[in-house]
Amino acid sequence: MKKKILSAVMALAVVTMALAGCSSSSSDAKTDDKTEETTDTATENRGTVNVGFVQLVDMADATAMYDGFTRTIEEAGLSDNIKIDYQDAAGDTGTMTTMIQSFVDNNYDLIVPMLTPPTQAAVNIAGGDIPIIFMSVVDPVYSKIVPDWDSVDPNYLATGTSNTIPADLIIDTAMDITPIADGQKICIMYNTSQNNAQCTMEAASKYCDSIGVEYDVVGYADVTDAVTQAQAFSKGQYAFVYVALDSIIAANFNQLGAALTELGIPSYGAADAMTMGGAFCSYGVDYDTVGVMTANMVIDWYNGKEIIDMPCQRYSDFTLVINKGVQESLGIELPAEYADIATYVGE
Secondary structure (H helix, E strand, O other): OOOOOOOOOOOOOOOOOOOOOOOOOOOHHHOOOOOOOOOOOOOOOOOOEEEEEEEOOHHHHHHHHHHHHHHHHHOOOOOOOEEEEEEEEOHHHHHHHHHHHHHOOOOOOOEEEEEEEHHHHHHHHHHHHHHHEOOOOOOOOOOOOOOOOEEOOOOEEEEEEOOOOOOHHHHHHHHHOOOOOOOOEEEEEEEOHHHHHHHHHHHHHHHHHOOOOOOEEEOOOOOHHHHHHOOOOOOEEEEEEEEOOHHHHOOOOHHHHHHHHHOOEEEEEEHHHHHHHOEEEEEEEEEHHHHHHHHHHHHHHHOOOOOOHOOEEEOOOOOOEEEEHHHHHHHHOOOHHHHHOOOEEEO
């Protein structure tokens, strides 16, 4: 039976750049240490199955995930058994909905939606009728796709992978690299219209509350508004700014990054795309590995494992990313433990 979780499909603005992360504690993160291997194998497989794969928009991160996904199935010798119908909605949510409905109409055996909006749409349209293994959903609990990280709703039969970059990981790193001076706060900026931005803002706020760090929350409506808000800050007002996950700002971070750097305020992004665009620091995800993790879950299902017995898997092998040009402009010297592991962009 179907249960509806959306009254409408979310707009393209909520698509992350792979987004990155929304969890209040990195200590809760789970890593699949065997992403290069398939896991449990049952005595009987499901024969030949049709899998509907849908993504809302094509981008580099999506390509890396899909390549890892298909390569893993091919390396397992299952390309002829797991037949993938790849569909790209080219940014059109209406087209995406039609594609998912066609999977249902044609009685597909499994749906693999990439990122949060296609997953929410798939659960809304097909949940309970066709099993779903989603790929790279920021926070499926927050998005009401699963009841919690360790269980699957039997009414939806949806599980999959998350590439959440925990807010506490970024904030702890920021406080190590750019300590909070007396009289300073930190600032959390977020896009008020994006679900993933709201989610990561709340995670960051809760973590700051838990460790007794003072902070301001600044919401913005779009890139222009974000820059205007930042330009109103005073030099020295904030030790740093954490920018919550937001595909719009991630794709246009050069403007916000330049405004904050001019004020001498380091900016930490919730996705590595922000650092590539002009933030000082963030963490990155190996998206090929996320595709491999998702493929291994599909292979487990193909080999007889039931969705209800497959809780979500979370990626946690994050890479520290530093924008070298911004670092030099701000005159920041990285502590040795960070300098030794950092990947540099913007040189």
